[in-house]
Amino acid sequence: MYSPKVLDHFQNPRNVGSLPKDDPHVGTGLVGAPECGDVMKLQIRINPETGVIDEATFKTFGCGSAIASSSLVTEWLKGRTIDRALAITNGEIADELELPPVKIHCSVLAEDAIKAAIADYQRKREAHAGGAAAR
């Protein structure tokens, strides 16, 4: 039922944890809903000097495939620029983890979480820039 890669990420999840969500260099994406059985929190920290994601963490309430999808994307995000992070698609996640059709929504949620985390980070940057201009 589960591919070896899903089992591996489920048994040995990478980068479980949280980053300080108020840090201006951290973006937080919280997607899904408890009543749907899936909630993913994905956080990224962008190195202000290089513009590269140097840390990515997750916490997920969901099935093994949802946990594996989020664990996998934290690995993929590290070392990427924002543009390259936005290029990750649910199809790549599903292919890598060999998700069956009934679990595709888990990979969609992981892609949504990446986009939400980046959007949060960009909102913070804009607010920061706006704040600076006003001063």
Added chain:
Amino acid sequence: MKLPIYMDHHATTPVDPRVLEAMLPYFTGDFGNPASRNHAFGWAAEKAVERARQQVADLIGATPKEIIFTSCATEANNLALKGVAAMYAEKGNHIVTCATEHKAVLDPCHQLERQGFHVTYLPVATDGLIDLAGLRAALTPKTILISIMTANNEIGVIQPVAEVGAIAKERGILFHTDGVQAVGKIPFDVNQVGADLVSMSGHKIYGPKGVGALYVRRRNPRVLLAEQISGGGHERGMRSGTLNVPGIVGLGKAAELCRLDMAEEGARLRRLRDRLNEKLHENLDGIYVNGSMERRLPHSLNVSFAYVEGESLLMGINDVAVSSGSACTSASLEPSYVLKALGAGDELAHSSIRFGLGRWTTEEEVDYVADKIAAVVRRLREMSPLYELMKEGVEL
């Protein structure tokens, strides 16, 4: 202790070796067809079937002529519902059942609705039980059948079937109960319950798969059924088809063993089930028993582990066979309709695990399962954003 541990006895049970032993001769030496009236092979098979009919009748306080053998309990439920609907259609077109029934009752009801019958699906309270005043209020002069399960397959709660039977009798309405999870596990007498039709299954009571039975009352009142499978007039014309002699012999033997061992087995399983429940509560916070703890099958426990999704919990305890009400265990992605009917909230429905202890469950197994579950729940909660939000005091 051998792994994996089987703790999913609501789904199915292993065949008791004594049952298997009773069945074996009827595959080879005594292979006859009970419908063969004119030779010894047929007579031997018929004798075996009639003994089984008596054994099943004895388990539920019925007479042998009231037992109709079927291929499974789903067929028995279909025969009861559709058979009554067709036979009594002139009397009325209304059926009352309950939201938490097994699909083998709900789906035939939906089919009858498409044919023009009206079906009322009674809600259940948070303890999983129907409200008798609500049942009375749902009845109309057109009501021909009430179908309320004796015990629920997901949460194990026992409905007040004797009270339902009394109401049905008072109103002159037939009463069918899906007895699959209850018969053989707790005392059940068709006259005490006032049941007119009772569905039973072999494989839930340590008998074989592929055999079930329907009790059809013959006196006060005599229940008539429109056959759903025709061809040969077997089983008093109510269910044609060559009898599954080894299966029927197995069902009979299983029924006899259940009847003889019920008191002792029930007490033992209740003690182990309560031990499991206590250990889980000792080890974990944020856990909720689904359904009434008082009105419950002795071997049954359904628990929601808040902040943890059921399928990931099953994956984590992969050497323990239990089942989950979570969406992800089925293709539908909808969490258990039974738990939703209790008003548990989808989130807790996604977090539920059903434990079904059985004839060979040991204390050592119960302790192993309780410890394993606690460890996996803790690990998954460390991974759960909901648990983190709860600890931060955020309302979910």
